[in-house]
Amino acid sequence: MDYKNVLTTCVYCGCGCGLYLEVLDGRVIGVWPAKTHEITDGKLCIKGWNIDGFIYHEDRLKTPLIRKDGHLVEASWDEALSLVAEKLGTIKAESGPDSIAFLSSAKGTNEENYLLQKLSRAVIGTNNVDHCARL
Amino acid sequence: MAVEEFEPRIVAFMCNWCTYAGADNAGVARLESPANILPIRVMCSGRISPELVLRTFREGADGVLVMGCHLGDCHYSSGNHRTIKRIPLLKSLLGFAGINPERLQLEWVSAAEGPRFTQVTKAFVERVRTLGPLSEEVAA
C-alpha cells in the first residue's frame, strides 16, 4: 500500500494555491489544502478543491483530434501539428498576420505563455495576443 | 386609505394517514380553514427533512406547519419519533440563525380531529401574520 500526499500548485488561476494531491497506489483519490503554504493558509476555492476532477474524466482528450468529413477523428501529434502549421501559414499568406489571434490561459505556466506570445509576434507577426480571462 | 393586510403564505405538510384525513374531516363537516394554507400530503411526517422545510421557506412560505399522527398512532409505528426530535431542533436552529422559530410549528392532528385541524391552522396563520413576511428576515 503506497499512500502519499504530493504538493502541487493549483492550475486554475493566477493565485497559485498550494495543495496536496492524495495518491493511493498510484491513483489520485483526493485533495488536501496545504496548511503550511504561505498563499493557501489551508484554504481553497471550489476549483482548487476539485482539481482532481479532470484527471480521470471520461471526456478528457487523450489524443489530438482532427475533423475529417465533418467528424472528429483521432490523430497523431505530428499530423495535428503539421496541419496547424500548414493552415496558419495559409491564413497568414491569404489574409495577413493580423487576421490571426492567440488566446492564452491561466492554466498555462508563465513559460508557456511566453512561448505563445513569441509564436504570435515573432513567427506569425501579429500583436493579437490575449488571455482567457478577457473572453 | 386602506392598508393591504399581510396575508401569510403557509405550507402545511400533512401525513396521509392522520392529518390529511383530519383535514378532509374538517372539510366534510363544513368547518372553515384559512385559505392561506397550501396543503402538501406526505406519507409520514417522519419524511420531512430539514432541507425540505428550509427550501419551503426559500420558495416563499412565511410559515411552515408539520403535522402528523400522535405518538403511538404512526402508521409506520415510529416515523413520528423522528419528527418529534428533528422539528424542535430545526426550530432552535432557525432561532440561532436569527429567524423567528415560531415560523415553524409541529402539531399532531389525527384523522378524527377535524375541528382541531381548523383551530390549529387558524391560530398558526394569525401568529405568522403578526410575525410579518419572512422576506424581511432573509432578504439580501
Add this chain to the structure above:
Amino acid sequence: MNEQPVPSIIEAIRQTVAERLQELDGVVGLRRSSEGVAPHVFQQGDDLSELEIVPRYPLTTVVSRLHKSFPEIRLGIVARGCDERAFVEMAKRNQIDPDRLFILGIACTAEEAEECHCAAPFPKHLVVGKPVAPGSPNPVVAEYDNTPLAKRNAFWRRQFAKCIKCYGCRNICPECFCEDCAMEDPAWVEPGLLAPPFPVFHLIRAMHMASRCVACRQCDLTCPAHIPLTVLYDLMRRDMEATLGYIPGEDIKAPPPLSVTLNEAPLLVNTGHMD
C-alpha cells in the same frame, strides 16, 4: 547525578508509533517533508523523525478511505481528542471499523485548547501527554442567549454574505462522507447563486452536523471567508445535549438519536408533543 533526559512530547509520540508499527500495517499521522506537512501513513521502516503533530488535518478521513480500500488493514492513528471523537461518530455510521483502528492518543496544549475553545482537549485513549484544562468557551456562544433575534439575524446575514460556496467546510469535515450531498442537490440549493441563499445552504449543513459535529474546528480554519461556522454548530450541540442527552463522540454505543426511535434515544425534555 545522571538523569535520564525526559523525552519531549514529540519524541515520545515517535517512540510510541515506532513500537506500535511492529504489530500494525500502518499508523496515520502527519509527515514533514521539504514541501510542508501533510497526512501520511507511516509504515515499518519509515523515518519517524519526520512525524509531526501540527498543523492539524482530519486524519480520520484518511483512515476511513483506507479501511474501505483495504478490508483487512489494521491501522493506528495519532489522535487528539477531536480525532477520537470523530472516529467514534464515523464508527457508528460504518465508515471506520473500530476493530481495526488503534488510537494513539495525544493531549493538546493549553494554548491549543484555548484556540479551539475545546471542552475536551485530550482523547480517552491517552498515550502521550497530560490532559489540560478545557479552553474557555467562545464568548459569542456564551452570550448567545442574551443576543436578541434581530442582532443574530444581522450577524449571520453578514457572515453568510461572504460565503463563496467552496464547500471547504464540508470537504474538510471529518464527519462528512455522503456521496450525494444535500448541499449540492438542486432540489434544496439553487445552483448558480453566490452568495448561496440564506439561510438554506448553511442551515442544511448545521442540521446535518447536529449529531455529528465534534468541534474539531477544521471548518472554521478552512473557510476562506472566515465565517465562524462552529458558533452555530456549538449551539446545536448544546441543544442536542439538553434535549437528547447526546454528545457526539462520547459513547460509541449511543445510536445517532435523530435516526432512531424514542425507545432507543428518548427525549429528555418535554417539547410539548409527547402525546
